[in-house]
Amino acid sequence: AQSVTQLDSHVSVSEGTPVLLRCNYSSSYSPSLFWYVQHPNKGLQLLLKYTSAATLVKGINGFEAEFKKSETSFHLTKPSAHMSDAAEYFCVSEGYNQGGKLIFGQGTELSVKP
Amino acid sequence: KAGVTQTPRYLIKTRGQQVTLSCSPISGHRSVSWYQQTPGQGLQFLFEYFSETQRNKGNFPGRFSGRQFSNSRSEMNVSTLELGDSALYLCASSLGVGMGNTEAFFGQGTRLTVV
Numbered sequence: 001a002q003s004v005t006q007l008d009s010h011v012s013v014s015e016g017t018p019v020l021l022r023c024n025y026s027s028s029y030s031p032s033l034f035w036y037v038q039h040p041n042k043g044l045q046l047l048l049k050y051t052s053a054a055t056l057v058k059g060i061n062g063f064e065a066e067f068k069k070s071e072t073s074f075h076l077t078k079p080s081a082h083m084s085d086a087a088e089y090f091c092v093s094e095g096y097n098q099g100g101k102l103i104f105g106q107g108t109e110l111s112v113k114p
Numbered sequence: 115k116a117g118v119t120q121t122p123r124y125l126i127k128t129r130g131q132q133v134t135l136s137c138s139p140i141s142g143h144r145s146v147s148w149y150q151q152t153p154g155q156g157l158q159f160l161f162e163y164f165s166e167t168q169r170n171k172g173n174f175p176g177r178f179s180g181r182q183f184s185n186s187r188s189e190m191n192v193s194t195l196e197l198g199d200s201a202l203y204l205c206a207s208s209l210g211v212g213m214g215n216t217e218a219f220f221g222q223g224t225r226l227t228v229v
């Protein structure tokens with residue numbers, strides 16, 4: 001069965017330092033992959049998506065992610081964290097032949113210290 | 115272009131009651147999915163509707179149901195509410211056609227509290 005694993009439930013960084021949120025997917029094919037961000041009491045906002053074009057994907061707010069098929073990974077990075085980046089981040093895979101179903105990782109809470 | 119609209123934003127219901135949540139997708143999107151988000155279980159897929167047909171269903175009891183109208187608006191209903199149904203219910207809209215078109219846009223959610 002398809003699955004998405006976010007390797008850290010919580011990541012804490014200092015403002016101005018790099019961010020790395022790790023994600024591995026499990027699938028027999030290369031699915032479309034997404035990163036979403038959720039601020040407290042808000043819905044989910046799409047940060048970026050991978051759909052089998054370029055393996056390095058740039059998103060909003062300076063985030064980017066690299067698709068590595070050999071490692072079945074799709075890690076999210078940002079060179080310099082900002083206080084406003086503090087939120088929960090979800091790595092998401094489309095479900096194979098499952099219509100619009102999305103498969104979510106458990107989420108990584110990012111804290112940014114001043 | 116207007117985003118995904120969910121109403122109401124907050125609801126408080128009593129155990130045993132039923133509730134209906136509404137979702138208006140982005141214009142032109144034919145797929146509407148519903149997710150339940152709780153601190154313990156994370157985001158869980160409830161069901162997806164495409165062109166008024168339920169195309170996929172998650173592992174939830176029959177108390178959870180939904181429907182989609184010809185204008186793509188969707189409703190979900192939960193009958194005989196239980197305390198464990200307290201959650202944030204998120205609706206997502208997408209084009210829904212073909213692989214790689216599952217980029218979903220989410221509403222703000224409906225926060226349901228069952229007391």
